[in-house]
Amino acid sequence: MISFLKMLLAAFIFPGFLFLSVYSLVLDFIDRKLYARMQNRVGPPWYQPVADFFKLIGKKTLIPVEANKMMFRIMPLVSLAAVAAAFLYVPVLGQDAVFSFDGDLIIVLYFLTVPPIAAFLAGWYSRGVYATIGATRILTQLFVYEVPLFISLLAPTLIAGTWSISELTAFYAAHPLYALINLPAAFAALISFQCKLERAPFDTPEAETEIVSGALVEYGGRLLAFFKMAHSCELVLVISLFSAVFLPFMTGYVFADFLLYIVKTLVILLLLTLMRVSMARLKINNVVSFCWKVLAPVALFQVVLNLVIRGSLQI
Amino acid sequence: MTNVNLIKKAIEWGTEKSPWIIHFNAGACNGCDIETIDSLTPRYDLERVGILKQGSPRHADILVCTGAVTLQTRDRLIQIYEQMSDPKFVIAIGTCACTGGIFEDCYCVTGGIDSVIPVDVYVPGCAVRPEAIISAVDKLLEKLKNAEKDENQQKNAEKIEEKTETAKNGEETAEQKEEPKNDA
Numbered sequence A: 001m002i003s004f005l006k007m008l009l010a011a012f013i014f015p016g017f018l019f020l021s022v023y024s025l026v027l028d029f030i031d032r033k034l035y036a037r038m039q040n041r042v043g044p045p046w047y048q049p050v051a052d053f054f055k056l057i058g059k060k061t062l063i064p065v066e067a068n069k070m071m072f073r074i075m076p077l078v079s080l081a082a083v084a085a086a087f088l089y090v091p092v093l094g095q096d097a098v099f100s101f102d103g104d105l106i107i108v109l110y111f112l113t114v115p116p117i118a119a120f121l122a123g124w125y126s127r128g129v130y131a132t133i134g135a136t137r138i139l140t141q142l143f144v145y146e147v148p149l150f151i152s153l154l155a156p157t158l159i160a161g162t163w164s165i166s167e168l169t170a171f172y173a174a175h176p177l178y179a180l181i182n183l184p185a186a187f188a189a190l191i192s193f194q195c196k197l198e199r200a201p202f203d204t205p206e207a208e209t210e211i212v213s214g215a216l217v218e219y220g221g222r223l224l225a226f227f228k229m230a231h232s233c234e235l236v237l238v239i240s241l242f243s244a245v246f247l248p249f250m251t252g253y254v255f256a257d258f259l260l261y262i263v264k265t266l267v268i269l270l271l272l273t274l275m276r277v278s279m280a281r282l283k284i285n286n287v288v289s290f291c292w293k294v295l296a297p298v299a300l301f302q303v304v305l306n307l308v309i310r311g312s313l314q315i
Numbered sequence B: 001m002t003n004v005n006l007i008k009k010a011i012e013w014g015t016e017k018s019p020w021i022i023h024f025n026a027g028a029c030n031g032c033d034i035e036t037i038d039s040l041t042p043r044y045d046l047e048r049v050g051i052l053k054q055g056s057p058r059h060a061d062i063l064v065c066t067g068a069v070t071l072q073t074r075d076r077l078i079q080i081y082e083q084m085s086d087p088k089f090v091i092a093i094g095t096c097a098c099t100g101g102i103f104e105d106c107y108c109v110t111g112g113i114d115s116v117i118p119v120d121v122y123v124p125g126c127a128v129r130p131e132a133i134i135s136a137v138d139k140l141l142e143k144l145k146n147a148e149k150d151e152n153q154q155k156n157a158e159k160i161e162e163k164t165e166t167a168k169n170g171e172e173t174a175e176q177k178e179e180p181k182n183d184a
């Protein structure tokens, strides 16, 4: 009974849903502030993401006549639910996630494909012209970045010999030097994550200067609020996953590890924001050729390298 | 009950703090549009007060409209206004948008923005300065705040009246009552 309560507490309060949503607001604010400071602006006040959320919650929800009402309503929640479920498998407090089993890395990667697909379906079923173009671009991009992302996240498992994120983190925390081998994969994963989050230079699906705002163009009010929330939660999830797989340095004390987690996430966020500020949007064909011609070979190189190292070290 | 009130308050607060705008050119000479875009540049940094420019009318709260309404844009303007979800506001930027300006009585012009859709704030000027646009948004938000306050005051006044009425109950009820203000 008590263990069940503990599990519920972990799933919904900390480090589960509540922590995820609060931290997503924090990271959202820091991201926008950094973006503003790098453009020599003052930037939004700290409560801006909260105010945006409440504002959107209070607005009336309009559903286009031609849209499929059920799909239109359900998709934001599907997106949010997938992200919240995946977050439970990523270690936040120390090395151990709330739930873990051998192969949860694959599960998390599959959960991560749900938000883009939800956005695609949302755009497709709202039947607007811009929404349809945005939706097809999301799908095109999904097929392109998913390959380097999967390969580069699975490469570190070759050395560790496990497919569980928690065990992976534990292995690399015990042998920190091995983590340095994975740097090429970290590079590829960081860029594919940027692509997954649809941030510049990969914000082609929501390019607001050409196709208004992509797949979510017909969304407003509460449903848009949930989509935005899912998106910023996805940011937290992606950053935590990256820090668990590629920056698994631990101190061994729970509290210090948690502080370290926050520092790591902030550093990764800084890198992602730097990428967003310093580059302009790519065309969709450039995204495709970049991912296939640069990222995928880098990730594959990592796989070969890890196999060789594994063979020569006899781990 | 208190929870509902709390959420309502949070929503009111959010509405004040995060006005998202969409810009529409109803037939301006482009002078006012350049100034509108100018006020969104890092020099003025409107994100400080939560203003973001949105592409889709469904995401926006404030329609920033420039120029006199021509016959061609009239239907589009109405469409865009109707695509925005409540609560929504309109700011008319420039003399043309306020009254028709130099295009007044032109054969292809219906007049200012308010000849087609309701307008909350007028900003005269040819062309308007970015500072004036920012101050217009600020005025709009203040108007919002005051409207809420007035509503609350009205409710409170009604409550007090009810109480006093029940307290007096039968005694001289024919006292002069102040009528609640109705500026909003």
Ligand code: SF4
Residues within 6 Å of the ligand: B027, B028, B029, B030, B031, B032, B066, B067, B068, B093, B094, B095, B096, B097, B101, B102, B125, B126, B127, B128
């Ligand atoms: S007010 Fe002046 S600048 Fe603005 S649209 Fe009219 S003529 Fe152009």
